[in-house]
Amino acid sequence: MVAEVTTWFTASPFQTDQHRPQIGCSASSSMSAQISWLAFSFIFFMFDPATLADQNDKDHDLETKRTANATKTLDLLFKSYDKRLRPKFGGRPVTVYVDLYIVDIGEISVTSMDYRMTMYFRQTWQDPRLRFSGTSQIVAQGDILNNIWIPDTYFKDEKRSNFHEITKKNYVLTFWPNGTVFFSIRISVTGVCPMKLHKYPMDCQKCQLNIMSYSYSKVDAIYIWKRGHEHSVEQATDISLPQMDLVRIKGSETTDVYSTGNYSRLSLTFTFKRRLSLFITETYLPSILIVALSWISFWINYKAAPARVALCITTVLTMITLTAAVQNSLPRVTYTKYSDWILILCLVYVFGALVEFAVINFHDSLETRKRDKLNRKLKKVDLEIGSDTGDGEPSDLKTRYLQRQLSSLREKIKSFTEQDVNVERIDSRSRILFPLTFLIINVAFWIYFVIDSARE
Numbered sequence: 001m002v003a004e005v006t007t008w009f010t011a012s013p014f015q016t017d018q019h020r021p022q023i024g025c026s027a028s029s030s031m032s033a034q035i036s037w038l039a040f041s042f043i044f045f046m047f048d049p050a051t052l053a054d055q056n057d058k059d060h061d062l063e064t065k066r067t068a069n070a071t072k073t074l075d076l077l078f079k080s081y082d083k084r085l086r087p088k089f090g091g092r093p094v095t096v097y098v099d100l101y102i103v104d105i106g107e108i109s110v111t112s113m114d115y116r117m118t119m120y121f122r123q124t125w126q127d128p129r130l131r132f133s134g135t136s137q138i139v140a141q142g143d144i145l146n147n148i149w150i151p152d153t154y155f156k157d158e159k160r161s162n163f164h165e166i167t168k169k170n171y172v173l174t175f176w177p178n179g180t181v182f183f184s185i186r187i188s189v190t191g192v193c194p195m196k197l198h199k200y201p202m203d204c205q206k207c208q209l210n211i212m213s214y215s216y217s218k219v220d221a222i223y224i225w226k227r228g229h230e231h232s233v234e235q236a237t238d239i240s241l242p243q244m245d246l247v248r249i250k251g252s253e254t255t256d257v258y259s260t261g262n263y264s265r266l267s268l269t270f271t272f273k274r275r276l277s278l279f280i281t282e283t284y285l286p287s288i289l290i291v292a293l294s295w296i297s298f299w300i301n302y303k304a305a306p307a308r309v310a311l312c313i314t315t316v317l318t319m320i321t322l323t324a325a326v327q328n329s330l331p332r333v334t335y336t337k338y339s340d341w342i343l344i345l346c347l348v349y350v351f352g353a354l355v356e357f358a359v360i361n362f363h364d365s366l367e368t369r370k371r372d373k374l375n376r377k378l379k380k381v382d383l384e385i386g387s388d389t390g391d392g393e394p395s396d397l398k399t400r401y402l403q404r405q406l407s408s409l410r411e412k413i414k415s416f417t418e419q420d421v422n423v424e425r426i427d428s429r430s431r432i433l434f435p436l437t438f439l440i441i442n443v444a445f446w447i448y449f450v451i452d453s454a455r456e
């Protein structure tokens with residue numbers, strides 16, 4: 001009422017002024033005078049203090065009456081109410097309609113294989129004992145939770161959950177005149193989610209939350225999604241997880257058979273897809289760079305052994321550290337994951353660079369030793385020829401023999417210098433072979449991963 005008055009008060013004088021040109025010239029002045037007079041008298045009437053006080057009194061009376069009515073209704077309802085027994089006891093099963101609103105989904109932990117979410121968990125059921133005459137629902141507070149039968153719903157795969165009590169217990173309990181009871185609570189659930197990591201980091205994970213009654217079998221209670229499988233679960237639009245994308249949430253209804261009876265169960269399946277970008281930036285790119293670093297040793301002269309060994313060993317150690325860091329962030333599983341294949345490949349390549357240098361060095365030292373031996377022999381033969389010629393009595397046969405030996409030794413030494421070129425060739429071939437094969441194997445791996453991960 002007061003709101004209406006204020007709009008009248010603010011709008012009428014200005015509106016009449018503004019509309020004046022539209023209402024024809026001759027009648028305008030008398031019309032506006034009439035309207036403002038009407039508005040004035042109306043405002044005066046409305047602001048009459050006596051009328052306002054009357055209205056307040058009337059509202060107050062009505063509120064008191066309604067409060068008394070509701071109190072009486074609630075008292076009457078719970079006078080002979082037995083909260084220990086379910087509605088329709090001994091008769092048809094009570095149907096519990098469930099729907100929920102997911103406020104937030106927290107981190108999905110791979111190491112502990114669980115996830116955490118906060119939701120408004122709503123249940124609606126019919127309790128004929130709570131019918132009352134009246135037209136509107138009653139939203140009750142206080143210790144009413146202790147006075148009413150509530151389904152003993154639990155989450156089958158829950159590790160721990162908590163109820164929120166700030167600033168008061170977060171729940172709503174609404175009674176409708178026809179006996180319908182609506183109960184909504186805000187809870188945080190940490191659910192178990194067994195994960196298969198074969199396809200890590202390109203994996204999809206399915207986590208299930210199962211909702212059922214602890215004590216009532218199907219004979220006593222049946223659970224049903226309130227608005228069908230598809231529409232009973234709502235989620236906040238701003239849910240975003242650091243490592244995963246929530247692909248979809250699906251609801252379903254089933255029956256579990258136990259030795260104690262058949263139980264009605266609702267299940268909720270969350271499908272999460274891991275974002276690949278984290279693995280690429282945190283693990284894959286650094287590994288590739290380390291492997292590329294190990295290839296630099298092919299350009300360093302093989303005679304600079306300390307430089308090459310230091311470079312190769314550093315890359316091997318770094319790669320091992322990186323692999324260990326990735327393994328530590330994941331649970332210990334006995335199967336190989338996609339990430340393992342990539343990391344093992346990188347490790348093999350950095351190790352390969354070290355082995356390549358070892359091979360070159362071994363070749364080189366072997367040749368040096370052989371060359372030294374030949375050189376020594378050459379010197380000896382040289383000396384012998386010198387001593388022969390110096391003796392004055394040259395033996396033709398011996399000299400010719402020695403000279404033949406000398407030339408064969410020179411030949412051998414020459415062939416060794418050619419082999420020196422061979423050692424260099426190992427390096428120059430590695431420069432192309434290592435990056436090329438690494439690229440091909442990587443591409444093959446990724447093609448396989450993409451095809452395999454698409455397969456369900």
Ligand SMILES: *[C@@H]1O[C@H](CO)[C@@H](O)[C@H](O)[C@H]1NC(C)=O
Nearest residue numbers: 062065066069070133134135
């Ligand atoms: C008070 O309760 C009676 C029934 O007990 C109902 O008929 C009546 O409309 C109620 N009055 C108000 C103001 O709600």
Ligand SMILES: *[C@@H]1O[C@H](CO)[C@@H](O)[C@H](O)[C@H]1NC(C)=O
Nearest residue numbers: 126137176177178179180181
């Ligand atoms: C009870 O009343 C509420 C509100 O009017 C309505 O939504 C609900 O369908 C009714 N339940 C039954 C079983 O009639």
Ligand SMILES: *[C@@H]1O[C@H](CO)[C@@H](O)[C@H](O)[C@H]1NC(C)=O
Nearest residue numbers: 255256257258259260261262
């Ligand atoms: C449970 O359901 C099975 C069939 O799914 C039925 O054979 C069995 O009798 C039921 N048990 C009870 C206790 O109702």
